[in-house]
Amino acid sequence: MDNSDAGTRGGQDSVLEVRVTLVDSVPEIWRRFELRGSLTLNQVHQVLQTAFGWEDAHLHRFVTSDPFAPLRPVDGEFPEVPQWLPGQQCEEPGDRSEEDCSLDQLLALGSGKAFYEYDFGDSWLHRLELVSRRPADDESPPARLIDGARRGPLEDSGGFPGYEEIMDALADVSHxxxxxxxxxxxxxxxxxxxxxxxxxxxxxxxxxxVEQFRRTQAERKRRK
Known part of the structure; x- marks a missing residue:
C-alpha cells in the first residue's frame, strides 16, 4: 500500500483513539491517547517518550507487526519487513523515514495495529492498537493522554527482568x-x-x- 492510500481520509484529519501497551508488562503498563492521525511518526515518538517517562536516550523504530514473531516464508523467501526510523538512520533497503509517514498511514498498513520499539538493548516494545476514529475539529489538540496505568520502567534498567529485580530490592529493606x-x-x-x-x-x-507542541509550532514559525 502506498502512503497516499493510507493517509487521512479524503484530506480531512482524524482524531484516533489509540491504546498503547508495553508488551509483557505485568501488571500491565498502558496508555490511551487521542492523537491526530496526521502526526508524523517522529512526533508520535516524542508523545510516547513523554507519556512513558522515557528520556529519548536510545534508538527506536516503528514496525507494522511484532518484530520478534517468527517470519514465515512466502514462495520460499522471507519477505522484507519495513521499519520506520529517523531519516538519518535509514541505511538498509527496508528502512523508511519516520518523518515521511503519518500515524494514520502506519496503522492502515498494519490493519489497525503497529509496534514501537525503544532501546534496542532493553527492548521496550510497545503495541499500538486503533480503538476508534472521529473527524478532527479546530479544538482537537495534536495529542492528549486520556488514561493509563503505572509509570514506565526506568531507563537502562535491563528490560523487564532487570526492572523487576530493582523493584523487588526497593520494596524489601532487608534485600x-x-x-x-x-x-x-x-x-x-x-x-x-x-x-x-x-x-x-x-x-x-x-x-x-501541550508545551512540546507549542514549542514545535514556534520553531516552525521562526523558520518561515
Missing part, C-alpha cells in the same frame, strides 16, 4: 541490594522520594505535551 538500588533509582529520577511504580500523573503528561 542485600536495597541500598545500592535505592541510590541508583534516586540518581536516575533526581529525587530521594520513595519510588512508586504505580504512579501516573495524567494531567502532568498533558501539560508537557
Amino acid at each position: 542485600p541490594d536495597h541500598a545500592e538500588h535505592s541510590a541508583w533509582v534516586a540518581d536516575m529520577t533526581g529525587s530521594d522520594a520513595p519510588f512508586d511504580p504505580a504512579f501516573l500523573d495524567v494531567p502532568a503528561v498533558n501539560r508537557t505535551l
Whole structure:
C-alpha cells in the first residue's frame, strides 16, 4: 500500500483513539491517547517518550507487526519487513523515514495495529492498537493522554527482568541490594522520594505535551 492510500481520509484529519501497551508488562503498563492521525511518526515518538517517562536516550523504530514473531516464508523467501526510523538512520533497503509517514498511514498498513520499539538493548516494545476514529475539529489538540496505568520502567534498567529485580530490592529493606538500588533509582529520577511504580500523573503528561507542541509550532514559525 502506498502512503497516499493510507493517509487521512479524503484530506480531512482524524482524531484516533489509540491504546498503547508495553508488551509483557505485568501488571500491565498502558496508555490511551487521542492523537491526530496526521502526526508524523517522529512526533508520535516524542508523545510516547513523554507519556512513558522515557528520556529519548536510545534508538527506536516503528514496525507494522511484532518484530520478534517468527517470519514465515512466502514462495520460499522471507519477505522484507519495513521499519520506520529517523531519516538519518535509514541505511538498509527496508528502512523508511519516520518523518515521511503519518500515524494514520502506519496503522492502515498494519490493519489497525503497529509496534514501537525503544532501546534496542532493553527492548521496550510497545503495541499500538486503533480503538476508534472521529473527524478532527479546530479544538482537537495534536495529542492528549486520556488514561493509563503505572509509570514506565526506568531507563537502562535491563528490560523487564532487570526492572523487576530493582523493584523487588526497593520494596524489601532487608534485600542485600536495597541500598545500592535505592541510590541508583534516586540518581536516575533526581529525587530521594520513595519510588512508586504505580504512579501516573495524567494531567502532568498533558501539560508537557501541550508545551512540546507549542514549542514545535514556534520553531516552525521562526523558520518561515
